[in-house]
Amino acid sequence: MTDSLSTKPGPTAEACDPPRHSGRTTQGKNPERSREHNRRVVLELLRRGGSLGRKELADMANISTQAVTNIIDDLLAEKLLLDLGRKRTLRGLPPIQYAINPDGAITIGLEIAVGSLTAAVLDLGGNPRSVEQIALPDMTASVVLTIIGDVVARLRVKYAAPLMGIGVVMPGPFEIEGLSGVGPTTLPDWSEVDAVEALTQTCGVPVFVDNDANAAAVAEMLFGKGQNVSHFCMLYFGAGIGMGAILADQPLRGAFGNAGEIGHIVVETNGLLCQCGQLGCLERYVSLHALTEAMTRDGVIPDSAALIRLYDDRDPAILAWLDQAAPYLARMISLLENIFDPQTMILGGKMPEAILEDLIARLKIPTSVANRRLRALPRVQRGHSNENTAALGAAALPFFNAITPQLHLPQDQASL
Structure with missing residues (x-):
């Protein structure tokens, strides 16, 4: 985007x-x-x-x-x-x-995170119609599903256009039986929940569940920097960091939906302890969680507005964090370029825009297969970046599944 x-x-x-x-x-x-x-x-x-x-x-x-x-x-x-x-x-x-026709249909995107639900509505032209955040003081699956049902029912009344479907992003990695979280975004009481079945029953329309990085990549492909780009990697900054890959116009999800879990690749031997149990994971050095942790003072965790103020004031601690994070990110980008050979790398998510721009400017990416003199696209570019990116990406998932040609779908599948 x-x-x-x-x-x-x-x-x-x-x-x-x-x-x-x-x-x-x-x-x-x-x-x-x-x-x-x-x-x-x-x-x-x-x-x-x-x-x-x-x-x-x-x-x-x-x-x-x-x-x-x-x-x-x-x-x-x-x-x-x-x-x-x-x-x-x-x-x-x-x-x-x-x-x-932009007014021909709408989709609803939902981001379920610890403590909050973000709901976004897109029209068929990809234009945001509304974005709202709802507090979730109780993360029990049954309670959250009830709240989602109420939100969806209210939005369906508000907009006259037919609801094409609902996209939901939740913390990964995904497991066969349900969903589980690794790291600071873990959702308790959801490990045994079949989210697609539960949400379909709750909402009564097709529901597509994915992780935030995959949803962001689909949204970039449909409406953003990934338009007219068949092969790109999207690095998504949520609380952690993940990758969504678009290869030959199709998202790469893996056998169980876990492709792109780069946040738990070890980048520092005997490094910082990660909540996944390993030492030196990428997201301990390059993620919004890592940044807020580095900028927490006297127990006060800075929100996005506070991080922007600190950056605007050229706070030495935030500049030091950027200096430390950039080399880790640069090496990861080079690795991904060698594996996926993308046309471009797109970075986006919840990292404040100015900080993300500065992080990109500090990158000194090692040589990879992306070192080509004749390039149509930048090696790295910024995509959509704000706190609503995941929910807007979720809302793009039904569009992709309803509109975009997909080689794996049976050709007699029912129409929209």
Whole structure:
């Protein structure tokens, strides 16, 4: 995400970084059994292209004009598209232009954290409609699920557009039986909870659960710096630090949803004790938790506003923390570049924007496969960064699962 979610096109990729339009997920198929895939392709092209005509869509998707016509008629009937009228041209009958209707649907994103619930609403254009925080003094699963049910019911009444789905971010790593937390964000009483089943029953719509880094990566791909970028890694600063990877336009989640748990990679032999039980984990040196711990004085833990004030005052302690954190982060970025060979690394999350910008400026990244003279994108860039990033990323998850072509989905899956 850029500083705010939007539908503006992202950076244009050049020859050394292939554009997403060349990806196989944006190619349709003519057989009727592929109609759901074709529908996703059309929606994805419109999401990225802004407004397009039927012939343009057919040519770009490599499917017949009649197939596109049928899909557009369905999407118009469902109020997911807008008919923008005919485009002026120098000759011939101008083509009718179509665009995604921002008011056609909403999604709700929920971040469940220790002590608080953040709820965000996005429209179909990726525009935030509201963000609110609700205190959670009792983290018992049954209590939190009841509060979520009330919040969702209230938001559904507030917005007339259909609710496409709900995205939820919770602390990882995820286990087969449920969810568990490692570190300062641990959620008690949730280890045996099947969050997807429980939340689906509570809310009555499709629910997609993921960790905050994966959700942030999906949001960057749909609405931010990751637009038109097929391969990138998102380093997400929550209380800890995690990675969400987008490879060939698809998020990398791993067998059990734990891909990208970089916060518990040991970076310092016999280093600081981590709550996971290891010594020297990355998030003990590079994370919002590590920063607030370093800046805690007389038992007072600074909030985001206090950290910004300290940074603006050029407090020696916060500058020393940046000097210490940058080398650890630089080495991790080099390692990830060698493993994933991304087009770019995007850094974002809850770290205050100015501090994150300074951290990026201090990076001296070792040589890796990313050292290329001809680059279309910066090696490292800042994505969306504020306290609501995780909830907004969560709200992007239903869009991804409903709109974006996905190779692993059966082609006869039900439509939106």
